[in-house]
Amino acid sequence: MIRSTAEPHAVNEPDETGALPLDAAQLAGAGRHPATPFRIALADGREVLFLRALRVLPGRRIVGEARFSGAPALAKLYVGKGSERHWQRELAGIGRLREADIPTPPLLAADACAGGGRAILSAFLENAERLDERLARCADAYAQQATLRPALALIGRLHAAGLEHHDLHFGNLLFDGDTLSLIDGDAVAPLTAGHAAIDNLALFLGQMNARQDASWPGLLAAYTAAGGPACDMAALATAVAAVRARRLADYLKKSTRDCSLFAVQKTPRRFIACRREHEETLRPLLDAPDSLLARGILLKDGATCTVVRIEVAGRALVVKRYNLKNTGHALGRLFRPSRAWHSWHEGLHLRFLGLPTPEPLAMIEERIGPLRRRAWLITEHCAGVGLDRHLDAAAPPPAAEAQALKMLFAALYRERLTHGDLKATNLLWDGQSLQLIDLDGMTRHRTEAAFARAWRRDRARLLRNWPEGSALHAWLAREIPA
16 A cells, blocks of 8 residues: 655644545535545545545445545545445455456555545546446447447456446446446446346446447447357347336436435425536526516416526526416316426436437425425426428428437337327427427326327327328328327
């Protein structure tokens, strides 16, 4: 282990960076936003300067960028109950990866913290790029395949070594130049018998959009070439479908509870769910949505909903307020989740599937205890034009719009999703993608019969937007699944 020759700072004094000394007990009580920078001493007297938090599990673990012995480091501080167990598992996993020659950032130190807790410090890859970040920069499907193949090869090497990774998400694979590393040793364990390799591979493939499933043969070739076992394709497809269903259910549950992704507030009078990264910016709107609506541009003023475009911190947003038109309507809404709640979930659902819809940012319900009243949905604004104005009924859609229409409806059909009000005004062309809006009636069907009935209604509603016998109507009738 590397030992620092620097003199330790006085116990309660900030150093030249302003970093105050803290111990594990103080960090365990610091909540989701520990004040940075701070210093924490290891049991042997060495000191870690913690610069910024990257991930915080309140009361349990803090991960972030640090300086240790004069060098950049990634610090994992285990500060809560069970810290010894998680620390030991992380160390064991790192050891397994090193023994199997699987690239992972070098370990710098592992020690107890003064005052309790444990620390693991590894090399900080300053120019590292997560797999999902590199995929987002890919220009086309070919570039995505080229980026994914090294990941499948790495997983093949992992399985060939008799190991699996229980949290094999794209953020745990880091590119440092052309070198791909696997992180989070806590999730590394010996591969169990049976279908464990297929299940672990499915955990990775299940994060890809279903429309990318056609790329499996090329990706699996990289996996088996690196030593991964041959896969039964039917078993793999079943396992991937189960992973996707679990991931979706878990994500939607998270969207209405306080966690790292979503900030949720519950009081006897209100329920608020917000994307955590937007909470501070949206706070004035979340606290008093009606007061800001009057300053916006009215898009719709109906008995059951009011839609307004507003600017918040330079960003164009749409706020949709779901009104109560009379006493009977109010009584009917008391005992059910609001339309804002449903639209919030469905917007997140579509984006989870990789389907374009304006990003849902927050949802508010007015409540009396468990009873619902009015509600608000806040999304980003889409500057697109409705297909009723964008497309010419006398001609088939242009190539880009035609491809977008076919991809959207193929995905909806595959996922057994129907919209419920498929007017052309609810399909916006923004110049690059086809955005689906007004998701109040969107439904994912459990039975084929229910889906078939609702799909026929959606398809018929779409076709009614243009005259029967027109070129556009004929093209849609031919290309949209019947």
